[in-house]
Amino acid sequence: MQVLVYGAGQLAQMMYLDGAALGIDVQAVDVSNNTVVHPVSKQPLDCSLEQAIERADVLTVEFEHVPEALLETAEQSGKLHPNKDAILVGADRVREKALLERLNIPNCAHRIVTDLTQLDECVEALGERLIIKASRDGYDGYGQWRLSQKADLPALKKQLEGLDLVRVPLVVEQMLKFDREVSLIGARNVSGDIKVYPLAENLHYQGQLHVSVAPATNSDDALTAKALEIFSKLVEGMDYVGVLAVELFQCGDTLLVNELAPRVHNSGHWTQAGADTSQFENHLRAVLDLPLGDTTNIGGDAAVSAMVNIIGCDDHDLALLGLPGVHFNWYGKTVRNKRKMGHINVTASGYKALGSKLEQLSGYLSADHFPELVDEAARLQK
Template sequence: MKKVLVLGAGQLARMMDLAGSPLNMDVKAYDVRSNTVVHPVAPIHVYGDLAHGIAEADVITAEFEHVAHDTLATCEASGKLLPSSQSIKIGGDRRLEKQLLESCQVPNAKHVVIESKEDFEQAIEQLELPIIFKSALEGYDGKGQWRMKSVDQAENIWQEMSDFIAQSKSLVPQGIVAEQMVPFSREVSLVGARNTHGEVAVYPLTENHHTSGVLSVSVAAPIQENLQQQAADVFAKLTEKLNYVGVLAIEFFQVGEQLLVNEIAPRVHNSGHWTQQGADTCQFENHIRAIAGLPLGSTHLVRPTAMVNILGEDTVPNEVLAIPSLTMHWYDKEKRAGRKMGHINISGHDELELAQRLVALANILDDQAFPDLAQFAKKYLSRVSK
């Protein structure tokens, strides 16, 4: 049995454990708030502190990119951390992310890094309006993002932005990345894995829908070969550059027939949860396989599958369980408005059947709790009925 320590004790570590147990993996989770190693599914069981967890583990990985840098350094010093601290940090800092994209010549939105008033003015000069300003480090609750549609807003935005930077408590200096807003037709993401032997496998591109800035629905279905190839090429370039090991997700804006990278996440990803039901091997198992040096499992799409996030709710009507092919994935978390509490996976033998089942699901679920689902399902049904 191989022992895996996951930095972070949320739903991603939980699902790594559920996928890892059948593969004979002993997965434990490091809860950064309590500084203890816990059972990922039954966190009531505590196994000591980080040092002990590191000593016990065969391999260490992360379920989120905002791990404290000293923690990453300690883990990396053990020689067990995969992916590398460099890869994890890139996911947590938009400046590093942009540097990586540029160094790999990967298409992305035109941007300027802002660290001073001069940079800010240059950004307005160099980029076309509208511009979106994003904090380089973690933002939260919609903070750390500003949209500029007219230069009249410049003074106000600069004021807010410089206050925001000044208030940062991060050990790493906060900064801003200004991006020219992209007139995209949709957002898609690619989840894939690269193992310790350099073997790569990517899942089909997933189409993502957001509600108030949070992912609400992902759909995986057969997709145009040219888009899939573009995304796979980007995945190969980035992961090779980083000598990346594990699952990595890339979010893209689709503009015409071109994909521009929006951001990358050095971990299993919400837009890959559908793989638990719709793919030969799920992203959680492939992450474990990758970091354990095992062959990657096939990422083949078994049948069209959608994932619906459950936000801020700790129950849904039991009747949804009667919908064929529907499985619930609760995270056993305390209810909090907007919090990711679980997700629903649902499949069909073709997209029409999937769309019909999504409509049936939306009819049962509460409109307030799933505000955009009914509309999405109806549109999707009309699209695939043609």
């Protein structure tokens, strides 16, 4: 069985590693130059993209920002999972919001803006505390902005002047007071079977995921059922095949969809050590229409996991390898500021034990690069 992944980063690499154990050959496409490469060594393989598409049983993606022309060709082969529309939902906030509305899935109150004059209407409808996001990433000058009070609106408009909002509209959202961010990772295979992992609880710092804990603390059956209902609506509504990550804001008992990622996801890396079947293996199973693997935590009802991202540094003390239940993962990249270099999965029996292991782990890491870790370790031990 051969799977061709668009994108040649760590997600393709981890798919390759889990696939190889099952006898599945995963190849990757470096979409910057359309070459087919080995997902670990990144060395070019001796075949063209056309040949690789021809040979593959399935095409899939490790990220949503694949150039649309490539996705179009992939879709035409009849082998692409998830489908092109589903991938584009993850790449375009306008499509994402339209999907959520169509499927009647709770999400943040918002407006789509294609002309700056519409911003007044947004303040009128959503209030004066707003988050403004470019609907698509990767365009110079486009990004995210915040409005804290109505009086700043003229200045904001000035800042946004000159953007082509017809080509790249803005999504304007009410700034939400939420309790926490959780994510639901799950898979649907070609046959339509669905399996989801326990909810993960995600801690961000300066816009990047730093720590995930799964199952999320204080998550009862009702919350889990709500998340599953959202997930099922989404995958069925999109005729989705593969692993899908749903980022959710929790406000009391309510779950609002923040963002969809049509792929394996950083907040699901804990599944490598903590779940019976990893998200990478289940993604491959899903797209190849194999039976999905068990998604529960390994080690019984009390078993819990954490994932700690290693971001922008490589100054960890490798003595951390000696800690029981600590699993080190390294992507083999050159250090750059804010770059995801690797992650550490930690498994334990119960949150207290997990917190204690994270506290121990923090002793081998520089506090500068792991600003959330000590507090999170303390929270879990309470």
